[in-house]
Amino acid sequence: MFSFxxxxxxxxxxILVIFSLRSLTGGYLLSLLLTLPAVIIAITFHEFAHAxxxxxxxxxxxxxxxxxxxxxxxxxxxxGFILLIxxxxxxxxxxxxxxxxxxxxxxxxxxxxxxxxxxxxxxFIIAIxxxxxxxxxxxxxxxxxxxxxxxxxxxxxxxxxxxxxxGLGVFNLIPLPxxxxxxxxxxxxxxxxxxxxxxxxxxxxxxFLVLWVTGxxxxxxSPVINLIESGIFKIVGxxxxxxx
Numbered sequence: 001m002f003s004f005x006x007x008x009x010x011x012x013x014x015i016l017v018i019f020s021l022r023s024l025t026g027g028y029l030l031s032l033l034l035t036l037p038a039v040i041i042a043i044t045f046h047e048f049a050h051a052x053x054x055x056x057x058x059x060x061x062x063x064x065x066x067x068x069x070x071x072x073x074x075x076x077x078x079x080g081f082i083l084l085i086x087x088x089x090x091x092x093x094x095x096x097x098x099x100x101x102x103x104x105x106x107x108x109x110x111x112x113x114x115x116x117x118x119x120x121x122x123x124f125i126i127a128i129x130x131x132x133x134x135x136x137x138x139x140x141x142x143x144x145x146x147x148x149x150x151x152x153x154x155x156x157x158x159x160x161x162x163x164x165x166x167g168l169g170v171f172n173l174i175p176l177p178x179x180x181x182x183x184x185x186x187x188x189x190x191x192x193x194x195x196x197x198x199x200x201x202x203x204x205x206x207x208f209l210v211l212w213v214t215g216x217x218x219x220x221x222s223p224v225i226n227l228i229e230s231g232i233f234k235i236v237g238x239x240x241x242x243x244x
Contacts, residue, residue, distance in 0.1 A: 031160075034153070034156055034157050034160050035160055035164070037157065037161070038157070038160045038161040038163075038164040038165075039081060039164055040072045040076070040081075041126065041161055041164075041165070042123055042126070042161070042164045042165045042168045043072070043075055043076060043080070043081065043091075043092035043168070044070055044071075044072045044075050044076075044092070045070070045122045045123065045126055045165075046075075046092060046119040046120070046122055046123055046168060046169075046172070047067065047074075047075035047092040047093065047094075047095055047119065048067070048068070048069065048070055048075065048122070049118040049119050049121065049122035050062070050067075050095040050097075050115055050116070050118055050119045051063070051067040051068045051095045052068060052118065053114055053115045053118035054095065054097045054115045055068055057102045057103070057104045057106070057111045057114065057115065058101055058102045058103030058104055059097050059098055059099070059101035059102055059111075059115075060101065061096055061097055061098045061101060062095050062096065062097065065096060067095050067096075074093075075092045075093055076092060076093065077091060077092055077093040077094075080092060080093075091172075095115075097112075097115060099111065099112055109186070109187045110187060112183055112186075112187070113183060113184045113186075113187035116180040116181075116183035116184050117180065117184050119169075119172060119180055120168075120169040120170075120172045120173050120180055120181075121169075123165040123166065123168050123169030123172075124165070124166065124169045124228075124232075126161070126165045127162045127165040127166045127169070127229075127232060128232055128236065130158050130161055130162045130165075131162055131232050131233060131236045132236055132240065133158060134155065134158045134159065134162070135233075135236060135237060135240050136240065137154075137155070137158075138155075139240070139244055162229070162232075163225075163229065166225055166228055166229050166232070167221075167225050170221055170224050170225050170228060171221060174208075174217075174220075174221070176204055176207065176208045176211075177197075177201055177204050177205055177208070178205065178208075179208075182204075
């Protein structure tokens with residue numbers, strides 16, 4: 001997914017880890033431990049969805065590369081994984097595709113857009129499913145369990161996993177290279193606009209890196225994440241309220 005100089009990423013990673021470890025407390029350590037499974041779930045399902053969609057459209061490249069699996073080891077990128085834990089912005093190992101292999105009657109551009117959209121869509125689906133689980137648990141589980149240490153840890157783990165999935169889904173829909181959103185956005189652009197984007201791809205990569213490192217990206221993404229999270233909870237709550 002990312003085409004930046006890996007040395008620059010390692011420097012950013014080291015800085016983020018150092019600052020995070022400086023503030024290491026018991027509460028932070030617990031939060032970190034709860035974040036680990038959430039990140040693994042989010043990245044694994046995100047990348048699996050890319051591979052599954054490509055395979056459905058006729059490109060068996062991900063299948064032959066062992067990516068059509070829910071085994072996290074096939075999908076985790078060490079740098080992206082650690083950054084997602086400490087900086088809440090990261091990525092998995094990119095799923096490689098060969099657009100020439102698509103056998104669908106859809107255009108190549110449409111197939112590429114569908115493959116790109118599958119990852120974020122899967123994250124939102126996971127978030128919705130876990131929201132349903134969370135609300136059913138709250139409504140049906142006995143209070144003795146909900147207020148026990150195990151119940152509170154489980155509830156927190158579910159909520160963190162919901163938040164991480166929504167965050168990863170929204171982040172990847174940003175229409176800047178090298179994110180999924182840029183590939184989706186390209187599908188709707190005329191040929192001349194695509195040529196212009198390709199000529200300035202390096203500039204857009206730098207813009208993304210600056211927005212990310214300075215934290216400005218968070219000012220744009222965070223309100224969207226909060227809005228979607230709030231919307232999912234309200235809609236799921238209304239639907240569950242009809243049946244309970």
